[in-house]
Amino acid sequence: MNSFQNAKLLRIFVGESDKIGNVNVYEKIVTIAREDKLAGATVYRGIMGFGKNSIIHTSKIFALSDDMPLVIEIVDSENKIDSFIPKVKNIFEKADNGGLITIEKAEIIYYTSSKNA
DSSP, rough: OOOOEEEEEEEEEEEEEEEEEEEHHHHHHHHHHHHTTTTEEEEESSSOOOOOOOOEOOOOGGGGGOOOOOEEEEEEEEHHHHHHHHHHHHHHHTTOOOEEEEEEOHHHHHOOOTTTT
16 A cells, blocks of 8 residues: 555444454454455544443443443555445444444555564
């Protein structure tokens, strides 16, 4: 992937406890992204949030939730992101937990791998 091609940022919102069988949804998405040779994926854990059902999940000590909001971000070429989205939708259907997928244009300024990799 070079900095001159059209790039997209795929953002996927899931719950920390969302699973397909014994596998967490976020782990499944990141694993498939790696298998598809996408440029990279990062999972962020939110400290508070709510989704379509309006239930607030928080990390406050007196209201500790085991289902914190997670956001998975993946940046790659438009073609690779577009072909990956149906796989994410399929994961959502299998998990039957809900979620949100957003996409936006991204400009890649710099991208390289570690010299030790």
